Amino acid sequence: MPELSRRDLLSAAAGGVTGLAAVSAGDEPRGPASKDPLAVTTLPSFRLALEEQPGKVMPGGSAREATAAELPVSQGLSGVSMRLKPGGLRELHWHANAAEWAFVVRGRVRTTVIAPDGTAEINDFGPGDVWYFPRGHGHSIQGLGPDECHFILVFDNGAFSEFGTFSSTDWLAQTPPSVLSKSLGLPAFEFQQFPPGEVYVAVGRVPPGPIPALRSESLRPPALTHFYSLLSRAPYEVFPGGREWRVTAREFPISQTISGIVLELDPGAVREPHWHPNANEWQYYLQGEARMGVFGARGRSRTERFGEGDVGYVPRGYGHYIENTGAKPCRILIAFDSGEYQEISLSTWLAANPVRLLADNFQVADAIAERLPDHRVFIAPAASE
C-alpha cells in the first residue's frame, strides 16, 4: 500500500477508509512539513511488498529478494524470502560480501556449513529456529519435507544479491575439467555430466533419517554452533501490549554481525517511539497489519502501512514506532546489522530527565510534565476506552 497522505488519514478519521484502527481526528502529526526550500523535504519509502516480487521460481523452490535495488533506502541490510520443496536443495554456495542470518517461518530444513578452520556442521531447523553463517563460509540448505518450507534470509549488506553469489555448479562449469580431475580425482570426462552452469536450487531427495556424521574424521565440529532456537524459548520480555523474543551475539555467540527479534503486538498496541544508535533495522511482517511512522529530522516524517509478507526498513538512528492497526496480533521479524542490540525508547529518555527540565523543554506546566512516564514503556497496550 502507498504512503498514507494526510487526506487519507483525515478521511479515515471521518470513516472514509475501513480498517484504519487508532486513527482519529487530529491524530496526524502536528508538525508542518519543513518550509526550508533547500531541505530534502520528503523521506523515501521504507516499504517493499516482498512476496509480490517476481523473484526466481524453480521446480525445487523459489526466492524473492529485497536489496537496495528493490528498496533503495535499505543500504545496510538485504533479505530473501525462500521456499524449498521437500528435497529442494539451495546448492553449495558462499557469499563474498555478506554474512547470512535466517529465521524459519514454517517447515523443516537441513543446512551444511564449512568454516576456514576446517570445522563443519550439519543442522536441522524447524519453525522459529535461527541460523548464522559468517561471511564467506560455504553452505547449503535443503527442504526436509513433508511440506514446503519457508524461511527468511537476512544479509548485513544492502548491496548483496542472492542472485549474484558464488555457486558450486557455476564454479565447476567455469573450471577446466583437467584441473578438476587433478584436484578431485575423478577422470576428466566424468565432469562432462556435471551441470553446464549455475543450478541455484536443485530438485533433490529428502535426506533419510537423522543428521549424518561428517564423512571425514579430519573434519571437526565447530567451537560455536550455527544453530539457535529462538521461539522455543520463553519471550525475552513480556509487556501488557505484547512480547519480544531476542537473539544477539550474547545468546548466540557465532552471530557477531547480526542480531534479531520477533516482536508480537496485540491489537492496538504500540512499540513506542525509539531509535537504534548502532544499527540499521530490517523487518519482515510475518502476520497481521501495522503502520510504522519514521522520523528523519528536519521536519521530515513518513507513515506507511504494512501487511503480511511486507518488508520494512529503518536507517540507523532514525526515530520510529510501530502500531498494530489490525484486529489480530501482529508479528514482525526484525534483524539488525550488529551482534549487539541497542535501543533508546522515548519513555526511558524522558524518565531520565527532571520534570522541570521536561516542562521547560516542551513548554508545558510542571503538572503536565509530572504525568509523563518515569519508567520504560517499550510496548504500550491499546488505549482503554
Ligand code: MN
Ligand atoms: Mn546463502
Ligand code: MN
Ligand atoms: Mn526499532
